[in-house]
Amino acid sequence: MSEVQKKKYSDKEKNNIFDHEFMPHIDSMYNFAFRLTFDEDDAKDLVQDTYLKAYRFINSFEQGTNAKAWLFRILKNSFINEYRKKSKQPSKVDYQEVETYYNSDSVDYNITSDLRVDAVKDMLGDEISNALNSLAVDFRTVIILCDLEGFTYEEMAKILDIPIGTVRSRLHRARNLLKEKLHSYAKDMGYDADED
């Protein structure tokens, strides 16, 4: 958070910002928190902590800027600092290994040619949701921010504190991993790319 501009809002202004710019994002915040923690109570705590921090540091929020992105950044940092440690999911991905595999042309082509639009459209919410949840947290996060919440690459770079080029490449890899998962579901459902 930028500490450069320290302007003080009055109590009335603070309440106004909180009610009209922060609270309307509670649905998205909870959905994000739940998909990070996979636990209702942890998600509630994470959202609550985020809103308390947002209130405490409200003077570093600049009115007119993107409140949702500002809140998501706080939530993401709280998750990394407090919740990731205690969560049971594997925390780190070996990016080098994943990068080597998922950045090759053959992988790009094979996954796409094996998975078909009609198979995806026939999937139930649970299958899509499980496929998303099965991704390592860093890959899951970029898909959530981009596809579920509609953040731009630039906003994602700020939320995640990574360069925009990393946003692009991580998203591409995340999408390949997701498609691979969906492909295995499609095969279970009886879809086979070889049969036309």
Added chain:
Amino acid sequence: MEKNVNSSGERKLECGDVSKCFQLLERILDGDDCDGSKEVLKDKLSKCQPCFEHYHLEQAIREMLKNKCTKQAVPGELAASIRQKIEEIK
């Protein structure tokens, strides 16, 4: 199924640079527009079968994600509990 024919002729069945093209198509779908992206998109979709398929597959996945993964019900008491905590620290 007539896969590789459209009004302007035939789509090529192999893409010359799959990784580059697919990443570009994904960026366009994400709204991360680059120079002349509309023309590039039109050109790729009409001339290249793998690009055409990839674009529509990516589009379908995005729609499914958006429709099926954003409906997590927020616990009813959460907003009230947040407001109460804020009152306490004021």
